[in-house]
Amino acid sequence: MLRPRCDFPEGPAAQALADDLRRLGLPTGAAVLVHASRESHAPLPRRLGARLSGVGSRPCQMVSLRHEWLRRPGGPMCDTDDIDLWNAAAAQYDAHLTSGDFWRHQHVISPAVFGLLGQVAGQDILDAGCGPGWLSVELAQRGARVVGIDGSEQMLLRARERAASASQDVRFAEADLCSSLPLQDHSFDGVVANMVLMDIPAIDSALSEFRRALRLSGRLVFSITHPSFFLWFWTRDASGKKLWKPVDDYLTIRSDMNDFWGPTRHYHRPLSWYIGALASAGFVVDALLEPTPDFERSPDTDHVWRIPDFVVIRALPRSPEFHGKQA
Numbered sequence: 001m002l003r004p005r006c007d008f009p010e011g012p013a014a015q016a017l018a019d020d021l022r023r024l025g026l027p028t029g030a031a032v033l034v035h036a037s038r039e040s041h042a043p044l045p046r047r048l049g050a051r052l053s054g055v056g057s058r059p060c061q062m063v064s065l066r067h068e069w070l071r072r073p074g075g076p077m078c079d080t081d082d083i084d085l086w087n088a089a090a091a092q093y094d095a096h097l098t099s100g101d102f103w104r105h106q107h108v109i110s111p112a113v114f115g116l117l118g119q120v121a122g123q124d125i126l127d128a129g130c131g132p133g134w135l136s137v138e139l140a141q142r143g144a145r146v147v148g149i150d151g152s153e154q155m156l157l158r159a160r161e162r163a164a165s166a167s168q169d170v171r172f173a174e175a176d177l178c179s180s181l182p183l184q185d186h187s188f189d190g191v192v193a194n195m196v197l198m199d200i201p202a203i204d205s206a207l208s209e210f211r212r213a214l215r216l217s218g219r220l221v222f223s224i225t226h227p228s229f230f231l232w233f234w235t236r237d238a239s240g241k242k243l244w245k246p247v248d249d250y251l252t253i254r255s256d257m258n259d260f261w262g263p264t265r266h267y268h269r270p271l272s273w274y275i276g277a278l279a280s281a282g283f284v285v286d287a288l289l290e291p292t293p294d295f296e297r298s299p300d301t302d303h304v305w306r307i308p309d310f311v312v313i314r315a316l317p318r319s320p321e322f323h324g325k326q327a
Contacts (some may be wrong), residue, residue, distance in 0.1 A: 027146075050301050061207045082201065082265055083151045083176070089262035090154035094132040096261050103293075104309060109223050112291035112312040113194055118145035123189035126213060128206070129177055129196030133159025133170065133219050138194070140168035147188075148174040177206045185214040190214075193222035197274070198230075200254070201267055207281035220283060223312045228289065230309070231256060242303040271311065283315035 038242055083238060086093075096102055112137075117125075127136040130148030132155055140146045140163070148170055150156050156172050163170040163231030175181050178192075191210045197203050210220050228250060234242040253273065256266045290308035297305055 001283040046105065082199075085262070085264050086199075087154040089264055090132065090152060090158060094155075094158050097132065097134060107293045107295055108291050108304070109195065109310055109312070110138075111224055111294045112289045112310070113192065113221055116287055116289065116314040117190055117192060117311060120190065124187060126183070126188045126191045126210075128191055128193040129199075130159055130172065131155045131194075131196075133162040133172070135169050135192065135194050136170045136172070137163050137166045140170050141166070144190075146170045147183075148172045149177070149181065149255070151176045153290055157272070177209075178202055179205065182200070183322045184216045185212055188213050188215065189218045191218070191220045193220070195223050195225070198227070198267055198269075198278040200226045200266065201265075203274075204277055204281065207277055207283065208247055211276055211282045216317050216319065218317060219286070220315045220317075221312070222315075223310055225266075226308050226311050227268060227274075230266075231268060234303070237325070245307055272281065278313075278315050282318050284318050285313060286316045287314040288312070 077225050097105060120139055123144050125139050125144040125146050127133075127146060127148040129140060130136045130150045131152075133148055136146050136148040136159060145170075148156075148159055149172070150159070151174065153174060156174055159170075159172050163172070169172040173182060177196070184235050191214055193206070193210070197206070200206065207220075214220065228247065229245050232245040232247050235244050235246060236242055251270050253269050254267075257267060258264055278285060289311055291310060292308070293301060
């Protein structure tokens with residue numbers, strides 16, 4: 001079966017679409033692939049949807065801008081426009097998470113994250129890339145002393161409102177995860193980065209800062225979209241049943257522009273890249289999960305048990321002695 005797609009327009013139509021993408025703040029100079037996807041959580045912006053209507057054999061629901069990327073020398077590693085995109089997406093992202101429609105957060109990701117994190121009562125926990133703060137609040141409700149950091153001012157606004165509404169004492173601070181973080185050395189028992197690292201352009205600085213902030217007895221727990229399968233759409237049979245995902249070009253490090261809750265940028269790296277980055281930052285992987293839902297398997301959700309959507313990893317600080325022997 002052919003992968004469903006929309007042919008990219010040529011000539012004046014291509015230029016008009018490129019202009020619209022530029023107005024939305026999407027990167028220019030990239031090859032553009034426009035895909036139809038029943039898995040998309042949000043339609044294209046109205047203007048883009050109108051521009052793409054009638055192009056190809058199917059209406060388009062998701063734009064993916066794919067290009068190989070390299071970290072630019074000098075300056076902060078997180079692009080300002082990445083943070084601006086998340087500021088613009090904050091309201092819709094928060095509404096999506098709290099609507100109950102995205103059951104994967106409640107029934108797949110969260111159980112795995114909290115399972116690997118373990119008991120947090122009385123511990124100092126950093127919620128890195130806290131977004132609208134729902135995880136920070138739940139950690140505080142479980143008895144942790146929580147600090148939440150995020151580069152998005154609009155996300156932090158919602159996080160503070162959520163913590164106040166829940167009567168939870170959480171300290172929030174604006175911080176770029178790709179730069180030096182305003183954290184004291186060895187001040188946390190745990191660092192959680194929930195669905196964050198695949199959305200920042202360079203994670204080596206973030207991992208090094210997490211290692212610096214963790215106590216030697218601490219742990220880092222993070223979740224990401226599964227790099228083996230996230231970028232590829234399901235192939236279906238005639239009845240619409242999800243059969244498999246055709247995987248291609250898995251090893252190429254690149255960025256993709258998604259439009260689930262407004263345009264945001266996703267950075268694809270193979271799983272081995274994450275493991276290597278952890279080792280370079282002074283971590284050793286202690287556990288790796290490809291979680292399935294915490295509810296009973298059914299025909300409607302059978303595909304989730306066959307191909308995982310997410311990876312959750314726990315990594316422990318490598319002892320200084322071991323690190324010295326490896327040098």
